Amino acid sequence: MAFSAASNAVMRPILLVEDNPMDLDLTCRAFAGRTRNPIEIARDGEEALSWLKRWEEGAPQPLVVLLDLKLPRVGGLEVLQQIKSHRLFGAIPVVVLSSSSEDGDVHAAYRLGANSYIVKPVDFEVFTSVAEEIDRYWCGVNEPPREWYPEPG
Amino acid sequence: MYFRATFPMGEKYMKESYRYLFESNPHPMWIYDTETLGFLAVNDAAVAKYGYAREEFLTKTIRDIRPPEDLPRLLRNIADLKPGLDQAGIWRHITRDGRVLSVEIISHTVEYDGRPAELVLARDVTEEWQAGEGVAQKGRELAALNALGRKINASLSLPLVTETAIRMVAELAASDFALLFFREGEVLVLQNVATPESHSHIPVHRVGECLCGLAARSGEALYSSDIHHDRRCTWEECKKAGFRSFAAIPLRSGDETVGVLGLASLTKRDFSIQDSFLETVADQVSAALRNARLYEQVRKQAAELERRVEERTEELAAKNRELETFAYTVSHDLKAPLRGIKGYSHLLLQDHAPQLNEEGRRFLGNIRDAAGQMNRLIDDLLAYSRLERRPLARTRINLRPLVEALVAERGEEIRSRGVEVVMTFACPSVSADRDGLAMVLRNLLDNALKFTRDVPSPRIVIEEEESPEGCRLRVSDNGIGFEMKYHDRIFGIFQRLHRTEDYPGTGVGLAIVRKAVERMGGVVRGESAPGRGASFVLELPTKDEQERRTQWPFLPPRTQ
Numbered sequence: 001m002a003f004s005a006a007s008n009a010v011m012r013p014i015l016l017v018e019d020n021p022m023d024l025d026l027t028c029r030a031f032a033g034r035t036r037n038p039i040e041i042a043r044d045g046e047e048a049l050s051w052l053k054r055w056e057e058g059a060p061q062p063l064v065v066l067l068d069l070k071l072p073r074v075g076g077l078e079v080l081q082q083i084k085s086h087r088l089f090g091a092i093p094v095v096v097l098s099s100s101s102e103d104g105d106v107h108a109a110y111r112l113g114a115n116s117y118i119v120k121p122v123d124f125e126v127f128t129s130v131a132e133e134i135d136r137y138w139c140g141v142n143e144p145p146r147e148w149y150p151e152p153g
Numbered sequence: 154m155y156f157r158a159t160f161p162m163g164e165k166y167m168k169e170s171y172r173y174l175f176e177s178n179p180h181p182m183w184i185y186d187t188e189t190l191g192f193l194a195v196n197d198a199a200v201a202k203y204g205y206a207r208e209e210f211l212t213k214t215i216r217d218i219r220p221p222e223d224l225p226r227l228l229r230n231i232a233d234l235k236p237g238l239d240q241a242g243i244w245r246h247i248t249r250d251g252r253v254l255s256v257e258i259i260s261h262t263v264e265y266d267g268r269p270a271e272l273v274l275a276r277d278v279t280e281e282w283q284a285g286e287g288v289a290q291k292g293r294e295l296a297a298l299n300a301l302g303r304k305i306n307a308s309l310s311l312p313l314v315t316e317t318a319i320r321m322v323a324e325l326a327a328s329d330f331a332l333l334f335f336r337e338g339e340v341l342v343l344q345n346v347a348t349p350e351s352h353s354h355i356p357v358h359r360v361g362e363c364l365c366g367l368a369a370r371s372g373e374a375l376y377s378s379d380i381h382h383d384r385r386c387t388w389e390e391c392k393k394a395g396f397r398s399f400a401a402i403p404l405r406s407g408d409e410t411v412g413v414l415g416l417a418s419l420t421k422r423d424f425s426i427q428d429s430f431l432e433t434v435a436d437q438v439s440a441a442l443r444n445a446r447l448y449e450q451v452r453k454q455a456a457e458l459e460r461r462v463e464e465r466t467e468e469l470a471a472k473n474r475e476l477e478t479f480a481y482t483v484s485h486d487l488k489a490p491l492r493g494i495k496g497y498s499h500l501l502l503q504d505h506a507p508q509l510n511e512e513g514r515r516f517l518g519n520i521r522d523a524a525g526q527m528n529r530l531i532d533d534l535l536a537y538s539r540l541e542r543r544p545l546a547r548t549r550i551n552l553r554p555l556v557e558a559l560v561a562e563r564g565e566e567i568r569s570r571g572v573e574v575v576m577t578f579a580c581p582s583v584s585a586d587r588d589g590l591a592m593v594l595r596n597l598l599d600n601a602l603k604f605t606r607d608v609p610s611p612r613i614v615i616e617e618e619e620s621p622e623g624c625r626l627r628v629s630d631n632g633i634g635f636e637m638k639y640h641d642r643i644f645g646i647f648q649r650l651h652r653t654e655d656y657p658g659t660g661v662g663l664a665i666v667r668k669a670v671e672r673m674g675g676v677v678r679g680e681s682a683p684g685r686g687a688s689f690v691l692e693l694p695t696k697d698e699q700e701r702r703t704q705w706p707f708l709p710p711r712t713q
Contacts, residue, residue: 020489022489022490022492022493022496022497023489023492023493026492026493026496026497029496029500099485099486099488099489099492100485101535102481102485102539103543120488120492121492122488122491122492122495122524122528123495123499124495124496124499124500125499127492127496
């Protein structure tokens, strides 16, 4: 179950959690041509959490989760907390992509274990650079631990 | 040294001549048993003066002819009695019909029928005593009034004044009880009773009933030396409580009777002898009560005002917080559609430019400029609202390195435009929030650079000097300036004096400056005239909050 070492056998995806259709489209376009990895999409917090079940059933785990904070039904911080406290999937990198640049939101996200916090750029050119950098680091440089011991409790 | 002798004077030894001297002495004389205190013999003058028949007299003891309040002193005196002559001084005696006599007592120890006894001669000095005593009494009353005035005016607390007044009046009038009623409409409400025990059974009086009620209605002091034989006294409770004589003195405030002071004695006593004293006491008490009541009212009103101010302040703070949250939420929510506009116009220009004609491309450019301007507005609005919500981290800051760094950030523009920048520093440090202060200075510098854009040989002067308020920093330029009538407007949010195409900006910069400076406990003002440059003056505190508060304790706490 746990982690299979990164391999080329299965192309591991990027999971994008985003409810705003325009932001969703623009994010996909920003990544288009800049990553070789497929982008899986969850349109709200509940759908994002349903991926935990799918991963348990053997679906390939994502290299990184791109998480919006303002989501209908289950909020982004709740999703973040559930992933990061999960006994098996706590090591999956989560990058918060949010409109908010408020200290409060940034602190809350890092406290719950976010691996990075990026304020969504308004300029599309900047967005493409951000996408490129996310792909380069989280889908290339970063290597998740082979074993994951979640913190007790 | 006295020669003490005991004369054997028993019935059987008493010679007729001695008996004659005793019986017909013009002064009252008697012999009493020093153990039982019973009268053993009394003379004709005693019978005449005290009003008892001889047989009745001989059933009494010497305690029965004393006012009760003098008994302790009497018993002490008898216990200390030495053999021989005793000049006991002036005493008060009571006759059968309740009159009080002042008598001078001279006595001698004797043996009477084998019992230890005392032969007493009582000389009535009532009249001469009263003349002297009157003066002394007046003196005591004046002193007492003075003491009362001092004590009951020392406090403005109504319960304390009430209690002090009751206690002191009872003491001053040497009465057994003092009662204080406040008038509430047609009812007299008992406030407090100064008694040895509590007499909680004394009921509420109605105006017009019993002595107190009658005094309240008429506004006149009423006295009764025996309430058991006074038809005005209708309350059985007073009689059951053992009261004998009573004084009811109205407490007046202007034309109104605001209460009644009641004095009661367990013995027959004529309070009216002291009427002017007691009425003056009552006036003192009512004046003190009036003061205390007025003070109470003022205090209540002040407390009420304070409470209302607090309530309003809290309401305002809540509204303010609501507004800030609103500004922050709206600003973030506006970003999403803006990203759409900017993103898609970018994609349109990037992927479909060839399909658009010149005009279409210009329209698209305008859309993108407008979106950019909106983005800056939202960012500035966010910065402004964040300024309000962010807690201040006050530290000591040396302005020189901060200003120099900010000028260096703008080095390229300054060099390329040939702007002359002059800086002089004087203060060791200011007490401020570093980020807030940097934001203020950045905005002032950017303004100075912006409004000197079109003047020949642009010049910016940054001067620092020590001031009574702490530190005064002046940022001046020789730019286009502004009319002073717009002084207050330029510090308002989204206020602009120029067209965007002439001088770009969102109109938030100076609003941020003012908000940040005020939150740090400073002041900002502008000085200018059109075409004469502008000068912005910051007054910044050099001492931190704690130090300033010790200096000026009335400084209100600042909300962080």
